[in-house]
Amino acid sequence: MSEPFITAKHRVLRRSVRAFCIDELGPIAAEIDQEARFPWEVVEKMGPLGYFGIQAPQKLGGAGLDALSYAIIIEEVSRVSAAIGLCLSVHNSVALYPILAFGSPEQHARWVPELASGRRIGAFCLTEPNVGSDASAISATALPVEDYWLVNANKVFVTNGGIADVCLIFARTDPQAGRKGISVIVVERGIKGFVVGDLEDLCGMRANPVSSIRLYDCQVPRENLLGRSGQGLAIGLAALDTGRIGIAAQALGIAQAALDEAVRYANQRQQFGVPLARHQAIQMMIADMATDVDAARMMVYRAALLKDQGAPVSRAAAQAKLFASEAACRVTDLAVQIHGGYGYSKAYAVERYYRDARVTRIYEGTSEVHRMVIAREVLG
Amino acid sequence: MSVHMIVCIKSVVREAPQGVGRRTPENSELNPYDRPALEAALRLKDQTGGRITALSMGPPVGIEALAEARAMGVDQAVLVSDAALAGSDTLATARVLGAAIRQLAPFDLVMFGIRTSDSDTGQVGPQTATVIGLPFLGGVKAIEPETDRWKMKRQMDDWEETWQVTLPAAVTIHPRAFLPRPIPLVGIAQAHDRIDVQTWRLTDIGLKTDDVGLAGSPTRVAKLEKIKHQRTCRMLAGEPREQVEALIAELTTMGKIPS
Ligand SMILES: Cc1cc2nc3c(=O)[nH]c(=O)nc-3n(C[C@H](O)[C@H](O)[C@H](O)COP(=O)(O)OP(=O)(O)OC[C@H]3O[C@@H](n4cnc5c(N)ncnc54)[C@H](O)[C@@H]3O)c2cc1C
Numbered sequence: 001m002s003e004p005f006i007t008a009k010h011r012v013l014r015r016s017v018r019a020f021c022i023d024e025l026g027p028i029a030a031e032i033d034q035e036a037r038f039p040w041e042v043v044e045k046m047g048p049l050g051y052f053g054i055q056a057p058q059k060l061g062g063a064g065l066d067a068l069s070y071a072i073i074i075e076e077v078s079r080v081s082a083a084i085g086l087c088l089s090v091h092n093s094v095a096l097y098p099i100l101a102f103g104s105p106e107q108h109a110r111w112v113p114e115l116a117s118g119r120r121i122g123a124f125c126l127t128e129p130n131v132g133s134d135a136s137a138i139s140a141t142a143l144p145v146e147d148y149w150l151v152n153a154n155k156v157f158v159t160n161g162g163i164a165d166v167c168l169i170f171a172r173t174d175p176q177a178g179r180k181g182i183s184v185i186v187v188e189r190g191i192k193g194f195v196v197g198d199l200e201d202l203c204g205m206r207a208n209p210v211s212s213i214r215l216y217d218c219q220v221p222r223e224n225l226l227g228r229s230g231q232g233l234a235i236g237l238a239a240l241d242t243g244r245i246g247i248a249a250q251a252l253g254i255a256q257a258a259l260d261e262a263v264r265y266a267n268q269r270q271q272f273g274v275p276l277a278r279h280q281a282i283q284m285m286i287a288d289m290a291t292d293v294d295a296a297r298m299m300v301y302r303a304a305l306l307k308d309q310g311a312p313v314s315r316a317a318a319q320a321k322l323f324a325s326e327a328a329c330r331v332t333d334l335a336v337q338i339h340g341g342y343g344y345s346k347a348y349a350v351e352r353y354y355r356d357a358r359v360t361r362i363y364e365g366t367s368e369v370h371r372m373v374i375a376r377e378v379l380g
Numbered sequence: 381m382s383v384h385m386i387v388c389i390k391s392v393v394r395e396a397p398q399g400v401g402r403r404t405p406e407n408s409e410l411n412p413y414d415r416p417a418l419e420a421a422l423r424l425k426d427q428t429g430g431r432i433t434a435l436s437m438g439p440p441v442g443i444e445a446l447a448e449a450r451a452m453g454v455d456q457a458v459l460v461s462d463a464a465l466a467g468s469d470t471l472a473t474a475r476v477l478g479a480a481i482r483q484l485a486p487f488d489l490v491m492f493g494i495r496t497s498d499s500d501t502g503q504v505g506p507q508t509a510t511v512i513g514l515p516f517l518g519g520v521k522a523i524e525p526e527t528d529r530w531k532m533k534r535q536m537d538d539w540e541e542t543w544q545v546t547l548p549a550a551v552t553i554h555p556r557a558f559l560p561r562p563i564p565l566v567g568i569a570q571a572h573d574r575i576d577v578q579t580w581r582l583t584d585i586g587l588k589t590d591d592v593g594l595a596g597s598p599t600r601v602a603k604l605e606k607i608k609h610q611r612t613c614r615m616l617a618g619e620p621r622e623q624v625e626a627l628i629a630e631l632t633t634m635g636k637i638p639s
Pocket of ligand 1: 123124125126127131132133134157158159160202205359362364365366367368369
């Protein structure tokens with residue numbers, strides 16, 4: 001089937017990324033999930049190839065690709081290992097991107113080449129034990145003291161937390177100013193008072209070292225403020241707009257992988273003397289899955305394309321994230337169903353896809369929050 | 381030492397369910413057997429310096445394969461494309477490539493994939509070498525540059541041959557000898573954001589319409605038929621050990637495994 005939106009560049013990119021992921025991540029995807037192990041051996045190859053600076057400008061060491069290329073890369077990586085897709089999505093779109101968009105030239109020079117080459121890994125630290133969807137209620141503080149920020153924070157569910165070197169911390173720089181008192185401070189791993197908590201024992205995405213990060217009286221240089229004081233929530237929202245394209249692409253990749261496996265299995269497994277694929281009930285499932293995957297892809301690519309055109313992208317990105325994540329859950333659920341008992345066993349990959357898909361409806365804004373965002377845009 | 385390597389590559393049809401079909405960007409890709417040839421050239425360039433030209437003959441979709449070669453690190457890309465070329469057999473193709481290679485002189489080494497995944501004759505490499513009178517070595521697994529004759533290795537059954545070859549020469553590259561490197565993302569961005577592929581017509585390489593296409597092709601595919609394989613299934617009986625022995629005996633008798 002011929003595809004709209006796609007150019008020669010995207011085709012080459014897709015083939016090339018897919019080949020790399022099948023070769024490098026394919027053989028270990030199940031094992032790193034089971035052992036909850038971050039595959040440094042592959043990540044160290046991805047760095048020099050540009051996976052950690054997909055949209056960063058070439059003069060700062062990035063690959064200088066467009067948002068559509070970014071979506072395709074996250075899709076293809078997630079198709080093989082969603083946990084590594086998550087690592088790249090968070091690093092590229094909610095850690096590196098805000099530094100590019102809101103950072104000063106000095107901050108660019110200081111962090112971008114290191115992040116874009118994968119020599120250092122980024123994290124986005126907003127969620128706290130008592131604060132999730134309602135981001136404006138955070139209690140972390142970064143108080144101006146002498147010539148530094150005195151930062152105290154307890155951040156949980158930090159993707160890449162166990163390995164991150166450069167963390168965007170959302171904290172109150174002006175506790176009296178409410179929503180307008182929240183800022184983003186870039187905190188580097190290793191400074192005094194920086195503690196990485198235990199890794200979460202997750203249902204899916206297990207190869208990603210999601211952890212808490214706690215900061216106890218950290219003294220962070222004043223020049224580590226990203227953007228202006230009080231601009232935190234605006235930076236967060238801008239980051240999540242791009243982030244949503246990444247998470248949507250990730251959900252799409254998982255769904256595509258589940259569809260691929262379901263088709264393979266349905267053609268191969270025989271019951272009642274014919275392959276499963278000959279049974280109409282299975283055909284209906286496959287048709288629904290293929291349609292969900294296709295629709296998700298069109299929405300994800302459209303959102304990316306709008307971003308490349310500089311058009312407003314909030315609603316398109318929110319819709320793509322909402323739809324792709326829910327489609328991924330439907331598709332992986334049916335893929336398990338088509339595999340029968342084997343689908344519920346770790347002998348087949350679909351159970352991993354089923355677990356991995358689930359969180360795409362939760363992070364970077366739950367489905368419910370996305371519906372609120374979309375409804376607000378639609379209702380005006 | 382600064383060498384000029386020319387790698388001949390083809391855009392192939394990825395899947396042709398009915399045997400033949402129109403080539404579109406969606407169903408075409410760089411011939412997988414050409415990737416090791418490009419890799420061999422890139423490694424030589426890493427070692428000795430110099431430059432690499434990728435050369436292709438075919439319809440305009442070949443530009444995508446050439447851009448991909450550029451993304452891998454090839455310095456220059458040339459597509460010979462002309463309506464008159466339609467229907468060219470391997471000899472006519474070899475004439476075209478030969479003429480273009482002459483145009484690209486001076487050069488030291490002309491490299492080909494061992495075959496294509498969509499028409500699999502394995503003839504274009506050796507025929508091109510013959511057309512322009514170059515020494516030729518097939519299925520090369522290793523290339524060692526020397527000041528005089530280059531050392532090249534190839535495998536024959538259980539023997540490894542080391543050859544000394546005077547340049548310029550032409551070679552086909554063993555498909556498993558040079559595992560192609562993953563393409564850096566920035567390479568793809570740079571090669572595609574500004575496509576830098578020269579397109580040459582027949583007149584640019586000094587050939588006439590009669591030399592190429594159907595008119596210049598002494599052979600043509602008269603018929604294309606899908607082969608149906610007869611499959612049978614026979615169950616071997618006994619303990620697993622007996623079954624394995626029976627299987628080995630059977631395969632040995634059939635000549636499928638050495639005795
Ligand atoms: C694997 C993983 C990785 C993560 N990575 C990161 C990260 O890198 N950085 C980071 O900051 N966070 C991260 N998170 C946290 C994630 O973004 C939050 O879990 C998410 O925003 C939801 O917050 P919560 O869990 O506190 O749920 P809550 O906000 O408590 O929500 C609970 C339920 O109530 C619903 N709800 C809440 N408010 C409303 C409302 N007003 N109307 C209707 N329904 C509502 C929600 O949709 C949800 O169903 C990660 C989480 C996971 C599981």
